[in-house]
Amino acid sequence: MSDAQHVADLEVRVDGAALDPEVAAALIEARVQDDLLLPDAFQLRFRDPRFELCDGAQFDVGKQVELRLQGPAGGSSGLTTLFKGSIATLAPEFETDGCIFVVRGFDVSHKLNLTRRSRTFQDMTASDIARKVVSEAGLQIDATATSQVSEFEQQSNETDWNFLWRLAARCGYTVTCSDGTIAFRPGARAEEAALRVEWGRNLQEFRPRATAVQQVDEVEVSGWDPSVARRVSGRANTAKLDSQIGLERDQVASTGGGGTLLVADQIVTTQGEADDLAQATLDHVANAWLEADGSADGDPRMRAGAPVEIAGVGQKFGGRYLITGATHIVRAGTGYKTRFRISGRARRTLLDLLTPTTTHAYGEALVIGQVTNVDDPDHQNRVRVKFPALDDQHEGWWARLASPAASGGRGLLMLPKVGDEVIVGFEHGDERRPLVLGSLWNGAAPPGDLIQNGEQGGGGSGSDGSFNLVSDAAVTVKASQQFDLQSSKVNGKADGDIKLESGSTFAVKGGKVTLNGDGSVTIESNGSVKLSGSAIEVNASGTLKLSGASVTIG
Numbered sequence: 001m002s003d004a005q006h007v008a009d010l011e012v013r014v015d016g017a018a019l020d021p022e023v024a025a026a027l028i029e030a031r032v033q034d035d036l037l038l039p040d041a042f043q044l045r046f047r048d049p050r051f052e053l054c055d056g057a058q059f060d061v062g063k064q065v066e067l068r069l070q071g072p073a074g075g076s077s078g079l080t081t082l083f084k085g086s087i088a089t090l091a092p093e094f095e096t097d098g099c100i101f102v103v104r105g106f107d108v109s110h111k112l113n114l115t116r117r118s119r120t121f122q123d124m125t126a127s128d129i130a131r132k133v134v135s136e137a138g139l140q141i142d143a144t145a146t147s148q149v150s151e152f153e154q155q156s157n158e159t160d161w162n163f164l165w166r167l168a169a170r171c172g173y174t175v176t177c178s179d180g181t182i183a184f185r186p187g188a189r190a191e192e193a194a195l196r197v198e199w200g201r202n203l204q205e206f207r208p209r210a211t212a213v214q215q216v217d218e219v220e221v222s223g224w225d226p227s228v229a230r231r232v233s234g235r236a237n238t239a240k241l242d243s244q245i246g247l248e249r250d251q252v253a254s255t256g257g258g259g260t261l262l263v264a265d266q267i268v269t270t271q272g273e274a275d276d277l278a279q280a281t282l283d284h285v286a287n288a289w290l291e292a293d294g295s296a297d298g299d300p301r302m303r304a305g306a307p308v309e310i311a312g313v314g315q316k317f318g319g320r321y322l323i324t325g326a327t328h329i330v331r332a333g334t335g336y337k338t339r340f341r342i343s344g345r346a347r348r349t350l351l352d353l354l355t356p357t358t359t360h361a362y363g364e365a366l367v368i369g370q371v372t373n374v375d376d377p378d379h380q381n382r383v384r385v386k387f388p389a390l391d392d393q394h395e396g397w398w399a400r401l402a403s404p405a406a407s408g409g410r411g412l413l414m415l416p417k418v419g420d421e422v423i424v425g426f427e428h429g430d431e432r433r434p435l436v437l438g439s440l441w442n443g444a445a446p447p448g449d450l451i452q453n454g455e456q457g458g459g460g461s462g463s464d465g466s467f468n469l470v471s472d473a474a475v476t477v478k479a480s481q482q483f484d485l486q487s488s489k490v491n492g493k494a495d496g497d498i499k500l501e502s503g504s505t506f507a508v509k510g511g512k513v514t515l516n517g518d519g520s521v522t523i524e525s526n527g528s529v530k531l532s533g534s535a536i537e538v539n540a541s542g543t544l545k546l547s548g549a550s551v552t553i554g
Contacts, residue, residue, distance in 0.1 A: 010330050011068040011079055012044065014058060023053070028100070028332055032067060032083045035325040036174060036304040039161070040107040042067060042083050048101035054092045059103045063087050069300045069328070069336065080300040082328060083107060084180050109177035111137050112160035121153040126167040129153060130175075130184040133160050144185035146171050148272045170266075170273075172240070172280035176305050187242050187305070187322065194307035194320050197296045206294035206310060208317045208342075210247055212256030215289050219261045219282040221275075222389045223268035224368045229421060229444035231388035234274025239286030242344065245310075245319030249289045261285065264389040265365060287344030292321060298336030302326050308340070364429040366437070369396070371420045381415055383436060385424055399424060399434035414439075421445070 010030055012019050019027075029045040042065065048054050064086050068079040085107035093100040112134070121129050127146040134141035137160055148171070155163045164175045168184065176183045197203040218237040225232050241249060263281055268274040294310075302308060304325050310318055325341040369385035372395045376382040382398040405411045416422055421440045427433035441447045469475065477483065492498065500506070515521055523529060538544065 009070040009079065010336075013066040013068070015063050016066075023058070026053070030067060030328075030330040032328040033325070034082075034304045034328070036176060037165070037324075039109040039113060040083060040085065040177060040304075042085065042105055044103040046101045046103075048092070048099045051099060053101040054090075054099065059087055059090065059101075061087050061090060065103075065105055069298070069330070081179060082300040085110065107177050108139055108180050109161065109175075109182060111139060112164065112182075113162075114159070116157045116159055117155055117163075118157050119155050121150070121155075123149060123151060124153070125149055126171050126173070127184060129167060130164055130182075133164060134182045134184075140181040142181055142183045142185070144173070146173070148270070148276060150273075151269075169284070170280055171276050172283050174305065178303070187240075192307055194309040195299060195301050196309040196311060197299075197302075199310075199312035201312070202297040202299075203310065203312065204295045204297075206292065206313055206317075208245075208290065208292035208310075208313075210252050210290050210317075212252050212254075212289070214285065215249070215253035215256050215258065216261040216282070216285060217253070217258035219263065219278045219285065221263040221266065221268055221278040221281065223264075223266070223274060224388045225269045226368075226421070226440070227269070227443035229442045231392050232268055232271060232274050234268065234271060234276075234278040236275070236278040236282040238282075240279070240283045242287050242322035243290050243320060243342065245290070245317055245321070246315040247317065249286060252289060253286075262390070264387075284344070287322075289344075290321075290342065291344065292342040293340065295337060295339045298328060298330065298338045300328065302328075302338045302340055364426070366423055366425050368440075369399075369422050369424045369436075371416045371418050371422060374415060374418060381413060383416060383422075385422060385434065385436065387424070396424075396434050397432055399436045402435055402437045 010027070012024065012027070012030070018024075023046070026046045026048065027044060028047060029043075031043045033041045046053055053059060065083070066081060067083040069082045070079050085105050087103055087105040088110065089102075089104040091102040091104065093102060121132070124132075125146045125148060127143045129150075130143050131141055133155075134143075153167070158166075161175070164184065167173075168175050172187075173185055174183075174187055199206055218235060220233060220235050222231060222233045224230075239249070261281070263277065266277060268277055292310075296302065302323060304323055306323050308321050308323055310321055312318070321342045323340050324343045327339045328336070329339070330336045367387055367389065369387050371383050372386050373384035376398060378398075380400065382400050384395045384397070385399055386392065386395045401413070401415070403412050403414075406413075416436070416439050421442050422436045423438050423440060425435050425437055427435060
């Protein structure tokens with residue numbers, strides 16, 4: 001151990017008051033876990049042979065705790081606040097060699113993890129949403145402004161912390177907590193000063209890893225804008241790296257083949273959203289090329305999200321790293337150590353590895369498609385569809401149409417046309433078995449144009465109870481037994497001919513029946529024609545002509 005190492009001065013304050021000297025002397029170990037992606041946590045372990053702390057009220061759940069530390073000689077002067085938060089757990093350990101009283105807790109960001117919420121936000125930027133969420137939780141926030149205005153965002157039965165990280169991931173931001181304030185901002189800035197540690201002096205262990213696995217040259221994000229019925233695509237090919245060392249990422253990544261990563265399972269509707277998500281995804285992937293873990297003399301400045309300069313390890317792996325997580329450990333008799341981890345923006349805790357992912361493969365979700373072909377060779381009224389989020393050229397396999405009713409020789413069929421927007425699902429998530437679940441209106445083809453102007457054909461029920469059925473071609477209604485049409489009033493109109501035929505009796509009945517023609521009116525039969533009534537009146541403004549082989553009047 002270097003000459004610079006010593007037992008750090010540790011000050012523990014509970015509700016603003018320092019511990020009594022005898023309580024402070026009973027402290028065996030203090031541990032603070034600081035993580036870029038999780039709330040910070042602390043643990044204190046005390047000897048408590050007479051249960052004075054266990055039965056006392058000094059460390060009751062909910063009390064505020066502050067831990068202040070002094071780094072190694074030559075470091076910062078005075079005490080630095082390493083942790084501020086509250087007690088969440090009391091966990092005494094009764095063992096053969098005595099009682100150990102354990103106190104655990106979290107920083108204020110833990111409040112954002114307590115409750116799952118559901119709410120919506122309209123016409124707000126991600127930074128504005130973050131300010132609202134954090135402020136309503138009663139916390140302070142330092143948010144760097146974002147530019148893209150989202151028309152609608154929904155928090156769906158998720159904690160505020162997870163919701164904020166979901167917003168941050170889309171725009172390349174991070175969510176951190178320092179000294180009681182939530183920060184919603186980009187990662188460490190290049191001009192931010194880095195703490196210098198050197199192997200053989202104040203850096204005891206350092207294990208870096210550089211890899212070409214899953215590294216790409218470019219990220220493309222594609223989606224669909226329903227307001228104009230058009231594919232949206234954003235690209236990014238220059239990553240913003242958190243770490244800069246002698247070995248360059250491009251030099252390593254190029255050996256793995258690179259290529260383009262297509263993101264097709266995220267919703268983007270504007271060019272700005274697509275560009276931001278492409279850049280954020282590239283940054284996430286690119287920063288996974290370099291990972292490391294190590295152990296150094298304790299220093300409270302070695303925090304998650306802070307840069308550290310590693311020296312004394314050669315040129316390739318020496319340089320600037322961004323700390324993802326740090327564990328500060330103060331033990332009686334052994335001093336103050338800081339273990340740190342560099343893992344980019346990827347989650348590496350055991351809980352993260354055991355938690356199922358919330359994203360799905362493309363075929364496991366409902367997706368938007370455009371009809372490309374309706375000429376089903378098997379005559380089952382299937383269609384083929386292309387998926388704009390994946391590619392604007394290739395079409396999927398023949399998709400069956402879902403219908404309110406379908407069986408042999410009967411059902412309700414409304415076949416979409418080429419170019420129509422449809423919603424598609426996949427049987428058991430298999431892209432070989434697509435199903436068209438329905439058609440969608442969009443900004444380029446609104447429902448008003450379809451029904452009122454009859455440009456494409458369709459049917460719809462209005463809010464006033466009316467039902468419209470229109471077609472630019474023929475409409476056929478066929479019943480094998482009986483067809484009934486009932487209404488208080490029936491209107492029929494055609495610009496051309498109207499033809500009614502019956503293979504049997506044709507009857508017209510009404511309270512009053514009128515036949516009126518602007519031209520001639522003809523009543524003709526291959527058999528007899530009979531007119532009967534209580535009174536019959538025949539009037540002609542011109543000639544009245546009756547003719548026949550035999551004419552009988554009276």
